[in-house]
Amino acid sequence: MKALLFIETDGEKALGGSLELISAAKALDAEGTALVAGNRAAADTVAELGIPVIYIESATDCDTLTAVLSETVKEENPDLVLLANTALSKDIAPRIAARQNLGCVSDVTGMSKSDDKVIYTRPAYNGTILENIEVEGTAVVTVRNGSFSKPEAASNAGVTEKKIEIPADAVKAKIVDTVKEITESVNLEEAEIIVSGGRGMGSAENFELVKELASVLGGVVGATRPPIEDGWISRAHQVGQSGKIVAPKLYIACGISGAAQHTSGMMGSSYIVAINKDEDAPIFEIANLSIVGNVTEILPLMIEEMKKAKAQ
CATH class of the missing domain: 3.40.50.1220 (TPP-binding domain)
Known part of the structure; x- marks a missing residue:
């Protein structure tokens, strides 16, 4: 089984929830490859966790990342595409699934194999029940933060730089300015x-x-x-x-x-x-x-x- 992992960054480092995807792939005995965009230092850090990394420099926003991931899915032909369940990835995941005609499962908290099929567990009805989902063919899956452990350092698996041309019509929205709200910094997602x-x-x-x-x-x-x-x-x-x-x-x-x-x-x-x-x-x-x-x-x-x- 091949898995493609999208490792999201905050501009400086890889997000903890994205790094957990490495452990998720290992739990399924999947051969994982990570995709990191726009941050070479983060790509090097991920490679030190024992997973080969594809580094793309050009993609930075939702539209360009969607284009790059869609093209990478075509090239790599994975059985599973994993993303952390962040605001950005929840926008990207269904777009990739729709473009490539793949299944999509969001907010997954557990994964297991049964008869060579992957069972995805996710909360439903405001978390009052847990449902198990099977997907025919390749699935694009967002995984809830904290569902898997953080990976430990391993032998460096290396970084491969790739250039993917992004068509001009792929960009539907252009960010002209960013206004950062002055608010208290609270890191609830990664708190122990x-x-x-x-x-x-x-x-x-x-x-x-x-x-x-x-x-x-x-x-x-x-x-x-x-x-x-x-x-x-x-x-x-x-x-x-x-x-x-x-x-x-x-x-x-x-x-x-x-x-x-x-x-x-x-x-x-x-x-x-x-x-x-x-x-x-x-x-x-x-x-x-x-x-x-x-x-x-x-x-x-x-x-x-x-x-x-x-x-x-």
Whole structure:
């Protein structure tokens, strides 16, 4: 089985979710080739992870990347095309699938082989169920961040530079200016520990306990929609279907009931601790550890104990 992996960069380095695609390909025993565009340093870094890299200098935006990937799919004829489930790749993936008449599966959280066919697992109905999908022929697949482990360094597999002519009519939109919003920088997608607060925290003052626990644990603060709408914390911290999709090693849900809109964004967490005074809260159905009680009384105790543990 041959797999083509699109490794997305942020202009400086390869995105962590894209690097996980290398582990995804290995899990399927697939012979992987990575495609990196516009950043030679990132291409060299990826090659050091033991996967051969095709480097294209010219492609930088959605239209040009779509053209380059479509042409590369023609040349390489892979059985599987993998992309991270980013905003850019969610635009690119269906375009490639449509142009090459391929199947397309989005937001995949797991992949397995059965009778030489690949089974793709993805959440559906706001994450309330998991569905398994088979695709006849080559599939273009976007993979949710955190679904696979980061790859380890291996022998350098080398970088091959290629030139692909991009037709003028391939560019449908031209970026004339970019205005960057001045906002808080929050890296929820790659955080290993996230402490999130919901409506149950009660007030902005109480929400400070969420921030303090996150600080003690060396984690990142997350939130559901109500605390953001009430102004307790900025929108950059929102976890959920309309926020960030996360998959940390530890997710602590404080005063969060567990609405599907939120849980669909954090179901990939390795270990979930939920604190809620309502013993019937839906969040407890997916939690590994459930704590029933007043979150404003429990969090100070947790903070105190964590501080003691770190002092030892």
